[in-house]
Amino acid sequence: MRTKLLPLLAALAVASPATTLKAQEPQGARIAVAITETISGYNPYSDPVVLLGSVWCQIYGCITRYDFDKGEFVPYLAESVTSLDELTWEIVLPEGLKRHNGDPVLAEDIVHSIQYLGSNPGSGKAYLVAGWEKVEALDARTVRITTATPDATLRDNLAGVAVTSKALFDQLGDAMFAEAPYGAGPYKLSEVAIGQHIVLERNDDHPLVSPSNPAQIMYRIMAEPEQRVTALANGEVQIAQSVPPQLMQRVEDLPNARIASVNSVEMMFLAMSPKTHPWDVKEARQAVAHAINREAIVRAILQGQAHLLNGPVSEGQIGFDPGFVSPFDYNPEKARELLHSVGLEGVEVTLSTPVGRYTADRQIAEAMVPMLEAAGFTVTLDTPEWATLWANVQQGNVPFYYMGRGSMIDPSRALHQYFATGGSPRIGFADPALDALLNAERAAFDPADRSAKMQAAISHLVEEAPAAFMWQHQMAWGIAEGIRFTPRPADQVNGWEVFVE
């Protein structure tokens, strides 16, 4: 044994430098993407992470997707998605659509996928298909969905429906996800290492891909920002998600990489639950909105990497009104007057914030405390661990908190969830006028009409101030030289949108 090992070990010293270089250079059209969140497993319906949702859509094909150039949801796996009337939708599959193993994609697959999403314990996204009363296959290519109430967000919801095979599920059950992950998307599943990485291979038969897209993509978990940036510098990854403001200059200074920033569609806000005092008083809520010097926070703490919001949405999102300006400018005197007018000067409040969940969240909350105190509040800062805070927020037990809400290209679901009566206990806001406006936007199928109704709802919401809308973070991506990728407001890296030059 010793005689065999010694020459081998001796050879290593010679072989090793070349090996490292080889390992760290992108080979052919193969790229690695450093991501922040974990990879839960093989089941495309269980993972709530937005970026991973888009990865599963690349493999299986989701029914629709959002086209940022057109500014609307367009068919992805489907050929068309049409509303026949207020309650009835029809999905038609392209003729001859096949999975990666050659099996046809059938209407019954869509029905199965929607049923799995809605009722299987393995699904974590049943909300996507809530209120869909009937889903039926009319023939091999056509599916009809009947909703309980008019729902203009249905195309948005279909963007989260990955279409898996009913035949394979009947044969294998949940084991299908690992043993036969055959989709019909632009990329095929090559490898999953749970909690570590996921590797996709280009499906050259798919119309969205071209030879200049990566032949292979690895999404690799790197939780630490320093490591993502260093891996980018070292050529270990070609795209790095979420470069924090303090590391952006380092990436800009690299000879082999650059920064590309884009507004996220995640609204950051201060929620104030009217179920609790003093937030049951509108003037107290409005005082908060006047008290926060958002410009200073964005400039000093976020180093300019955020876009101030006039409401819950900004440009590119449904319901954005470029002419709408928030009535709540930074005005500590006005804030103090508002509090004084309702006899609440010196009222004690507790501001809760996550730590490390959002960019500079703790520092931001710390900066807000003196601003709120200058307006007349007596503030205690609470910084619980994320799991504790999140569970309490979901149960409606946190009166005043700094939080973000993503997945808001179409903001309807988020606005209903946070601000409609009974939407969720998180804020516990109840306002029949706002409910009526939100229901009206959801029932409007004409895009212009819907946008106008959404704007009316947003205007009313901002005035009532159950939340003070702060900003959207600009998401900075590190991108290696030789890679062409334009990040979109949604947190996604789709292979067909990445080009290797």
Place this chain on the structure above:
Amino acid sequence: MFVYFSKRLLGAIPVLVVVAGIVFALMQFAPGDAVSMLISDEASEADKARIREAWGLHRPPVVQFLNFLAKAAQGDFGMSFRYREPVMEIVLARLPATVELAMAATLVAVLVGIPLGVLAGARPGSIWDSLASTFSFAGISMPNFWMGILLILLFAGHWHILPSGGREPWGLGLDRITGFLLLDALLQGRGDAFAAALKHLALPAIVLGTNMMGIITQLTRASVQEALHEDFVMTARAKGLSAARVLWRHAFRNALIGVVTIIGLEFGALLSGAMIVETVFAWPGIGSLLVQGISSRDYPLIIGLVLVYTTIFILVNLLIDLAYTIIDPRIRIR
């Protein structure tokens, strides 16, 4: 000896049950909720109730724990809430990465710490002694995460000679036989894979082993100094043995018992201490898995991991007992 080890292993069973009970109870008292953490924030209360029932969380905690024990007795430690895979499959798949890292770190600590400690102990007040003190105190006092990030910046970000993290390069193509990459590479005669794995292992092993190196250096130094003043050393010198022989054969060997105890205890601490290093280096071991499990309140995974840690501690202690008999023939296990 067989009887002794069998008794010790059987005695470990109640320890494991008690540990599982404590962990389970602590998690019941901990704020936060697995369902809230692991499904979409858009899920309705009805969806959450459905998931809670599917995961058995709707039952009283005592029933949950008894169910767990009953299944664990048959080798079924439940399914991870987050990964939807059997807990032991996930843990065992990642255990070799942590053990390999801990062994490499121990090797670094022993290979540096013992010679440095012996030299310092043999020549108190010398340059070796000062060097050993400086190294060991630096090693003990430097925080792992700080040193890890610093080394990543230097070796990966600046000099580009070592990878920034992970356990292997993409496309290594090494078949898993034991799960220990270095060993698997050797078994398959893959020098390239051995070198690549070694390069990925180098920084995390150094960072993880630095603290242990400091402790070993200090302890070895003190033990050797003490041994050199014992009567048997004077006798050995009087017999005309060379200084090196007196130091290594007599003083060092007698000093070794305390050092081996510390190595064993520290090896256990390395396994649990690997959490931070694994997170900093994206090392796919059970330490980073435990961090993910705790942050998402993945109770089955947390209990499974704690039981694995406990078992390893028990086994390491047994091995230390065995090592005593080899180092000091006067010690007999009954």
